[in-house]
Amino acid sequence: MEIVNANSASLSNLEVFKHLQKIKDSKRKHRGQLATITYETIRYLENTPCADETNESVKECLKALAPFNLNKTEMLMMINSPPITALEIQLMVEESEERLTEEQVQEILEIIVRYFPYVVMKEADEEDNESQE
Known part of the structure; x- marks a missing residue:
């Protein structure tokens, strides 16, 4: 895989947190590394200011x-x-x-x-x- 434009967008922790929650809550269950990364990242972000932001x-x-x-x-x-x-x-x-x-x-x-x-x-x-x- 090749990264065409590395700086095309920057996401806030809130945006990442909400996106990962959507992935976690989706009916399609993920396995393996994606599920682990999603779980660990959500756990981390829950303890940062983004958990209280809107x-x-x-x-x-x-x-x-x-x-x-x-x-x-x-x-x-x-x-x-x-x-x-x-x-x-x-x-x-x-x-x-x-x-x-x-x-x-x-x-x-x-x-x-x-x-x-x-x-x-x-x-x-x-x-x-x-x-x-």
């Missing part, structure tokens, strides 16, 4: 992020792993110090919290669990 929250978040002139890859990273700190945004956005002001970084964090509030709650729960140990 198509609408992703679309609205992308619209809200549009004024920041982020490229597709940067936006996809923010959807797949929503940042909760300025440092995470710096890691996701190439040359973020030159492209974004501190106020813009704070605006991005507010947008993420607005459309993905469960991410902040999960992170706070994990930090509480670590401090109790």
Whole structure:
């Protein structure tokens, strides 16, 4: 098999998760490697932010992020792993110090919290669990 165009499309974790759930729920039962890969990937994605995302929250978040002139890859990273700190945004956005002001970084964090509030709650729960140990 030959890959004609490796960059023809990028899928978010939510899109992959929904597609794999359709495969799993289909009446046609898959065997062997496809069934194993489907099962393991679904198990992994259930423990990521995409399990709580909706198509609408992703679309609205992308619209809200549009004024920041982020490229597709940067936006996809923010959807797949929503940042909760300025440092995470710096890691996701190439040359973020030159492209974004501190106020813009704070605006991005507010947008993420607005459309993905469960991410902040999960992170706070994990930090509480670590401090109790």
